[in-house]
Amino acid sequence: MKYVIIDTETTGLNPKDGHEMIEFGAIVLIDKIITEKLEIKVIPRDLSKASQEAMRVNGYSEYKWRYAISQERAARLILHFLERHRDGIMVGHNLNFDKKFIKAFGANNGIDLDLTSPYMDTRDLCRANLAPYGLESMSLDNVCQFLGWRRRKAHTALSDCEDCARLIINLCPPNYSFMSKLKFKKFIDRIGEWL
Numbered sequence: 001m002k003y004v005i006i007d008t009e010t011t012g013l014n015p016k017d018g019h020e021m022i023e024f025g026a027i028v029l030i031d032k033i034i035t036e037k038l039e040i041k042v043i044p045r046d047l048s049k050a051s052q053e054a055m056r057v058n059g060y061s062e063y064k065w066r067y068a069i070s071q072e073r074a075a076r077l078i079l080h081f082l083e084r085h086r087d088g089i090m091v092g093h094n095l096n097f098d099k100k101f102i103k104a105f106g107a108n109n110g111i112d113l114d115l116t117s118p119y120m121d122t123r124d125l126c127r128a129n130l131a132p133y134g135l136e137s138m139s140l141d142n143v144c145q146f147l148g149w150r151r152r153k154a155h156t157a158l159s160d161c162e163d164c165a166r167l168i169i170n171l172c173p174p175n176y177s178f179m180s181k182l183k184f185k186k187f188i189d190r191i192g193e194w195l
Contacts, residue, residue: 004088005165012051019054027158027164082115096132110182
């Protein structure tokens, strides 16, 4: 099975408000093996419309974006990547958010970046497999904390893709030993409640 995991970092929550994609990350996962990684930092067009909270979360700084590439070049690279991997299932955590920004990014650069292949949202995967064990919030931060996973560089596009890849490897289909650990954790939590 081939999964194409994507994530974006943006200057806000809505491209209609002038917010834009400033980072694109992707991982190709074939039969649970990472075969390709892509990370693109993009030069923002207009930071005056950026949400300060979004910029804090994604860690934007001129220094970190010193090797960022132009919008036009980034759009062509993303198009080339997506075309090469049309045979995969698109995956993301809150994928509709990323799709919205990728499509707007393409439109702003005269390129159709519509993600039309089948897709899967890892939030649904977590809701189906982890909520029965006590996970309440499906944010990627909460999922990783619930699983005891240390996040390498949370809220960078490639790092978030790596965490989604770990979810797919362990939950799609559910790995027996992984699920056994969750059952044991739930059992221990219940004992703690009884005491």
